[in-house]
Amino acid sequence: MSQDETIELHDCRNAFASALEALAERDPRVMVLCNDSVSSTKLTHFAERYPDRLLNIGIAEQAMLGMGAGLAIGGKLPFIAGAACFLTARALEQIKNDLAYTHTNVKICGVSTGLAYGPLGATHHAIEDIAWLRAIAGMTIIVPADPVESAQAVEAAAETEGPIYLRFSRMGVPIVHSPDYQFRIGRAARLRDGSDVTLIACGTLVPRILEAAERLARQGITARVLNMATIRPIDRDAIVKAVAETDAIVTAEEHTIYGGLGSAVAEVVATAGTRFCPVGTLGIPGVFAPTGSAEFLMDYFGLTPKGIVNAAMDLLARR
Amino acid sequence: MAQDLLKLKRQATDIRKRNLRLIFEAHHGHTGGDLSAADILTVLYFGGVLQVDPDHPKAPDRDRFFMSKGHCSGLLYTTLALAGFFPEAELSTYMQPLSRLSGHPSTHVPCVEANTGALGHGLPIATGAALAAKLDGTPWRAFVLTGDGELQEGSNWEAAMIAAQQELENLICIVDRNRLQMMGRTERISALEPLAEKWRAFGWAVCEVDGHDHVELLEHLTHLPVAKGKPTCIIANTCKGRGVSFIEDRAACHHRVPTEAELNAALEELDAACTIR
Numbered sequence A: 001m002s003q004d005e006t007i008e009l010h011d012c013r014n015a016f017a018s019a020l021e022a023l024a025e026r027d028p029r030v031m032v033l034c035n036d037s038v039s040s041t042k043l044t045h046f047a048e049r050y051p052d053r054l055l056n057i058g059i060a061e062q063a064m065l066g067m068g069a070g071l072a073i074g075g076k077l078p079f080i081a082g083a084a085c086f087l088t089a090r091a092l093e094q095i096k097n098d099l100a101y102t103h104t105n106v107k108i109c110g111v112s113t114g115l116a117y118g119p120l121g122a123t124h125h126a127i128e129d130i131a132w133l134r135a136i137a138g139m140t141i142i143v144p145a146d147p148v149e150s151a152q153a154v155e156a157a158a159e160t161e162g163p164i165y166l167r168f169s170r171m172g173v174p175i176v177h178s179p180d181y182q183f184r185i186g187r188a189a190r191l192r193d194g195s196d197v198t199l200i201a202c203g204t205l206v207p208r209i210l211e212a213a214e215r216l217a218r219q220g221i222t223a224r225v226l227n228m229a230t231i232r233p234i235d236r237d238a239i240v241k242a243v244a245e246t247d248a249i250v251t252a253e254e255h256t257i258y259g260g261l262g263s264a265v266a267e268v269v270a271t272a273g274t275r276f277c278p279v280g281t282l283g284i285p286g287v288f289a290p291t292g293s294a295e296f297l298m299d300y301f302g303l304t305p306k307g308i309v310n311a312a313m314d315l316l317a318r319r
Numbered sequence B: 001m002a003q004d005l006l007k008l009k010r011q012a013t014d015i016r017k018r019n020l021r022l023i024f025e026a027h028h029g030h031t032g033g034d035l036s037a038a039d040i041l042t043v044l045y046f047g048g049v050l051q052v053d054p055d056h057p058k059a060p061d062r063d064r065f066f067m068s069k070g071h072c073s074g075l076l077y078t079t080l081a082l083a084g085f086f087p088e089a090e091l092s093t094y095m096q097p098l099s100r101l102s103g104h105p106s107t108h109v110p111c112v113e114a115n116t117g118a119l120g121h122g123l124p125i126a127t128g129a130a131l132a133a134k135l136d137g138t139p140w141r142a143f144v145l146t147g148d149g150e151l152q153e154g155s156n157w158e159a160a161m162i163a164a165q166q167e168l169e170n171l172i173c174i175v176d177r178n179r180l181q182m183m184g185r186t187e188r189i190s191a192l193e194p195l196a197e198k199w200r201a202f203g204w205a206v207c208e209v210d211g212h213d214h215v216e217l218l219e220h221l222t223h224l225p226v227a228k229g230k231p232t233c234i235i236a237n238t239c240k241g242r243g244v245s246f247i248e249d250r251a252a253c254h255h256r257v258p259t260e261a262e263l264n265a266a267l268e269e270l271d272a273a274c275t276i277r
């Protein structure tokens, strides 16, 4: 990714950890569970400050998610933090039954999402988590793009009753939101306007669609840029507007193209579209990713400004 | 016998040294857990325990070995390369882009039977493999190496009950009992003791060995099954990071990559220990 060298990159896990600590200070109900993952969730400081409110339960994700439900039933506000690959896959039935179906007030905080654990291989890539959880009734799924949004998402999750999945990468990202940004669950943020194409992304792909929009502008193509931080419930209005007001939609996500953001957007376009609007979905194309650094894999799958520009041009050529 | 033991000792040292270089070059790896299990893998692959053949890695009657503590892929790959399953030179591609030597075991590598890495998968898989061998009346066995922290996953105990029920005496679970997991001591996070009694209560034949003593390991691993009609659990008492004084028994060394100075000091220490005794 050709980024200005001077742009500072941030690890959203830090914003998550600070926000959680601030929340714990105000709300005595806050309780954190980890699966031997205190340092990889950046919660070491939290653990030192609140030794009784962070419990490393060991390597037992199913029990951990079930306990989360129990803590909530007992009046606590549990945040469960760990590598997204294990939290979601291993404990999926607990998430379905104990969190969503029972509608308990549990927040799942998956870190090192997408391809972040690139070299560790496909067991550690979390590229199906959105799809799995999106299929479950009553789940809210939030994929913050930068530290500003990450901190606000923690707050919003605490204020909203019910099970919520928060997805934090470990890949360095630039700040894309101004300090006066107001994150709202279920509401896309329009970061740039245009009338030719709409670029929609979440998480680490947001700065990349912004950069793609910049490059498209140089070729005389104007792009609307939406940060779709909430995947469920999806912002239908923003998508319907994009269909009405632009000629194509390109989605980009650090996730499989089956069942994630791209699918969610395409479902709205297909059922609520007022006019023909082709959708291109960028992501991991239904394969287990090979080994390689996260940066390498992002390039490998074309999850780059260049890949996004090409996808947009291809769709617009059909106009 | 003494000759053989000396050979094994040298082999274990070679594995540890090559393993450390692998981690250093890749800037990634699980140093503590690799060194912890190095003697176990040495005995399995070089002590004549596992019936596997580099020339026929898919031979139907081979023993199946499952590296359930898949984060220790560095040790597994190093051992397999030195045992001739693939060229040693390939080790330099560990965790590099598009390498088959992925950060957790990959079945693209000869003699790797399952893509482990999410903890708590090896024993259920090995139980299924052992059942297949039993149903077919074939003599091969299923071996699995688990971490001790890994035993906090309930899936292990589900499989343990089934294996006992099915009387899978061709199933051998070796526990790398180094008493450390990622964030600290197992006994302070979710205690496992009395571990041997747990396995016995689940219907297994259990023996405890010094997991760095090749004689003891060989003694038990070449006299299987330990009890007729029962799966075997070998609790191998180990030291995480074994062989390098400044890595040994430290939680922080779970996945800390040594610096160049540390690597050199470690290689020297390993060489010295191998020549003295």
Ligand SMILES: Cc1ncc(C[n+]2csc(CCOP(=O)(O)OP(=O)(O)O)c2C)c(N)n1
Pocket (backbone or CB within 6 Å): A035, A036, A037, A059, A061, A086, A090, B030, B032, B033, B034, B036, B069, B071, B117, B118, B119, B120, B146, B147, B148, B149, B150, B151, B176, B178, B180, B181, B182, B240, B254
């Ligand atoms: C299901 C699952 N949860 C969490 C992890 C992350 N993890 C990798 S290694 C490890 C600690 C393992 O400790 P132990 O089993 O004792 O292995 P060893 O000490 O031999 O390294 C953890 C928590 C994982 N790989 N899989």
Ligand SMILES: [Mg+2]
Pocket (backbone or CB within 6 Å): B147, B148, B149, B176, B177, B178, B179, B180, B181
């Ligand atoms: Mg251990």
